[in-house]
Amino acid sequence: MRRSRFSAQTICLLILTVLAVFYTLYFAAAIILPIVLALVANLLLSAPMRVLHARLRLPKTLAALILILCLFGVVGAIGTAISVPAAGWISRAPQTMAAIQAHMAVLHGPLRMIQAANERIESFLAVVSGRGHEGAQGALLAPAAPSAEGGLGTFGSSVLLGTRAFVGQLFTMMLMLFFLLAQGDSLLRRFVEIMPTFADKRRAVQIAYQIERNVSLYLTTITIINVLVGLANMLQCWAFGLPNPLLWGVLAFLLNYIPIIGPLTGIVIYFVISLFVFPSVLQALLPPMVYLCIHLMEGETITPMVLARRFTLNPVLVMGSLMFWDWLWGVWGAFLSVPMLAVFKIICDHVEVLTPIGHIVGGPTRGPKMHPPAVLPEPSPEVE
Numbered sequence: 001m002r003r004s005r006f007s008a009q010t011i012c013l014l015i016l017t018v019l020a021v022f023y024t025l026y027f028a029a030a031i032i033l034p035i036v037l038a039l040v041a042n043l044l045l046s047a048p049m050r051v052l053h054a055r056l057r058l059p060k061t062l063a064a065l066i067l068i069l070c071l072f073g074v075v076g077a078i079g080t081a082i083s084v085p086a087a088g089w090i091s092r093a094p095q096t097m098a099a100i101q102a103h104m105a106v107l108h109g110p111l112r113m114i115q116a117a118n119e120r121i122e123s124f125l126a127v128v129s130g131r132g133h134e135g136a137q138g139a140l141l142a143p144a145a146p147s148a149e150g151g152l153g154t155f156g157s158s159v160l161l162g163t164r165a166f167v168g169q170l171f172t173m174m175l176m177l178f179f180l181l182a183q184g185d186s187l188l189r190r191f192v193e194i195m196p197t198f199a200d201k202r203r204a205v206q207i208a209y210q211i212e213r214n215v216s217l218y219l220t221t222i223t224i225i226n227v228l229v230g231l232a233n234m235l236q237c238w239a240f241g242l243p244n245p246l247l248w249g250v251l252a253f254l255l256n257y258i259p260i261i262g263p264l265t266g267i268v269i270y271f272v273i274s275l276f277v278f279p280s281v282l283q284a285l286l287p288p289m290v291y292l293c294i295h296l297m298e299g300e301t302i303t304p305m306v307l308a309r310r311f312t313l314n315p316v317l318v319m320g321s322l323m324f325w326d327w328l329w330g331v332w333g334a335f336l337s338v339p340m341l342a343v344f345k346i347i348c349d350h351v352e353v354l355t356p357i358g359h360i361v362g363g364p365t366r367g368p369k370m371h372p373p374a375v376l377p378e379p380s381p382e383v384e
Contacts, residue, residue: 022328029329034169037332038176040339041071042184043212044219049181064181068174078250085244203350210346215339221306226256229298233266236290242277252291256298258334259322263295313341314362 025032045067052063188208195201234249242248251269255262267288274284321341325333341361348358 026328030169031172033329033332034173035176036336036340038173038180040215040219040336041173041177042180043216043339044223045071045177045181046212046216047220060182064178067181068178071177072174078254081246081250085247207347207350210349211343214346215342218307218339218342222257222303225298225303225306226253229253229256229294232294233291236287236294240274240277240287240290242273242287248273256295258331259318259338261322261326261334263291263299266295267291312362313338313345314360317341317361 048067049060049063052058052066053060056063058066192201192204195204230249230253233252234245237245237248248270252266255266258265270288270291271284274287275281278284278286318338318341321337322334325337325340327333329336345358345361348354348361
């Protein structure tokens with residue numbers, strides 16, 4: 001950092017460039033997000049691709065097609081496991097809403113007090129700012145509430161539009177993933193060939209190798225752990241007598257991919273579903289408490305023990321990355337937050353100017369003690 005001197009003009013230009021990149025990522029998410037998901041899925045499927053191509057001697061195109069079909073099968077199985085029971089729960093929701101209201105009657109008084117206090121604060125602020133008359137006039141001129149038929153029609157149109165957009169993005173991701181699996185190595189080879197010096201070629205190979213190794217290891221390990229978490233929650237739902245335990249096990253498996261926010265959402269969902277089944281609130285607290293214990297055991301013991309040596313990212317930056325990418329790209333951004341932070345860390349480790357930032361981020365520990373046979377040695381000063 002001491003050797004690097006940046007002028008005010010350079011810093012301002014760098015800030016504007018970063019803002020322009022984030023602006024593009026936000027408004028071009030419909031095309032950029034499927035490509036990023038395809039890149040991450042390519043890292044996850046790189047090991048099976050090598051097995052099919054190198055050991056079984058299958059052509060790359062055929063091996064890529066087999067992996068794509070297997071991925072379609074997994075996605076279809078998960079969608080079937082979720083959609084059919086979830087549709088039944090949604091259809092029964094109006095009949096069971098009265099039971100939930102009866103269970104939560106204890107909270108009606110505090111909620112009314114909070115609502116009344118909020119209304120008083122809003123009216124006081126309106127009077128202080130001189131907007132009381134305008135607010136009343138705006139309320140008189142407000143359009144009438146839409147009818148139930150119009151609301152249902154709007155909801156149905158939004159669902160159809162959302163489904164069409166999801167199917168289009170899924171098709172784009174699968175198509176991009178197929179070409180990455182079939183021709184990704186040749187693309188990387190050509191990119192390395194255009195590097196001007198041998199040190200640059202070596203650095204590019206190191207970055208690509210470490211990204212593939214660490215991110216694929218993280219995704220594979222997390223997938224195995226999440227499967228175990230889903231099985232444990234499915235068993236506890238079966239033991240407590242919750243209907244459709246397979247649905248809640250698959251839901252716990254999917255939510256565990258999103259750090260912090262996913263398990264918290266799962267606890268809330270388990271509590272709401274338990275209110276449908278159990279007659280009292282205390283009994284309804286048992287499944288979410290067991291869910292919390294399973295998550296604490298996994299998050300505080302199993303995952304750190306398995307990934308501590310290779311994936312020790314700064315927890316503060318992990319949370320910041322999670323919040324930022326969730327705001328930028330929604331649920332998929334939350335899923336991609338940790339892999340993208342790890343990729344950023346690896347790139348910073350191999351770019352001299354960004355090395356201090358990589359040290360702050362944390363990340364996989366480098367050195368012969370952690371990766372003796374796999375990591376290539378650092379370029380020597382004579383080569384550079």
